[in-house]
Amino acid sequence: MARHDKSATPLGFAAHDHTACQSRALATADQLCAARRVQFTPVRRRVLEILLESHEALGAYDVLARLNAEGLGSKPPVAYRALAFLVDQGFVHRIERLNAFIACADPSHDHSPAFMICRACGTVAEAHAQMPLGDSAARSGFQIEQTVIEAEGLCPDCQEVRTP
Amino acid sequence: MARHDKSATPLGFAAHDHTACQSRALATADQLCAARRVQFTPVRRRVLEILLESHEALGAYDVLARLNAEGLGSKPPVAYRALAFLVDQGFVHRIERLNAFIACADPSHDHSPAFMICRACGTVAEAHAQMPLGDSAARSGFQIEQTVIEAEGLCPDCQEVRTP
DNA sequence: ATTGATATGTTATAACATAACAACCCTATG
């Protein structure tokens, strides 16, 4: 459980208006759910809000603990189902490396995301990446459906401190 | 010293002399362990042999079951420690997407691997990839230490089965 | 023979994830 309320948390590792960042994402989710005729229920909305609080990835059980504290559900399937819905709708991404979830930086476009994960502070920034395996895939005839791209390292802030 | 008789097709999706593939990998591991003065113990060697049997990724508990059947250890830490050693030495890669492990296609060079995972047959091919986040990282000042690149899709063989 | 380094064995538990079924809440239609 990570209580983190700092606005120094960057989007692309840059300071930004996080409140705007949150409300924009929520509004987009509202619109998209309406357009797609899927239900943006209280549990689902709350899970997205929780993930939007910071740019760190949260584990399903972290999310569940928050839901539980608010009386919205206490058993793993509740959290996993909401997360699965949000991932399906493209509002949340799963970070394989961390077995954790993070709110999408831009749910309005369908995209194949890439991430930079700071191993010191846990911040995860979403980025755009080239298809790194296009060549190999083309040569071998492999048909790519989805590519996980997750870089791990140190964000600008954390490089300043010595971290062995 | 590059004894690469490599076709354009990544190992794993192409027919090849797998016996040679295995013994080459084992011989390389032997040499590197000797050179590095680390112990290539029976458990470690056997785990590598097990992973070398196919180009599919095995979970730690799959490996453990094999070890157990051969009287080489029955508790999770035995498998996880051997796997950690092999990963450290670069003889084995972890596939994050699958929470599983696969023998390295070419342990003789230090490399940052990328993978193509067939969702139908489970074959995993190792490939070379460009640094897909170099631009984003440079712009944001993120210092990349390691990048996970894992494409999922259909290998050439498994595409043929589809008849729509 | 003792020490120290390295590896393995074992217990216990943490952390992540899902199958299966019951209950609830709409709303569309008879």
Next chain:
DNA sequence: CATAGGGTTGTTATGTTATAACATATCAAT
């Protein structure tokens, strides 16, 4: 109205992946 069906949530139980912590073994060097 009622009631049937779809979608969502609640709950139980369990499956899967991973590690902390401590005990034992092995062996080389003092």
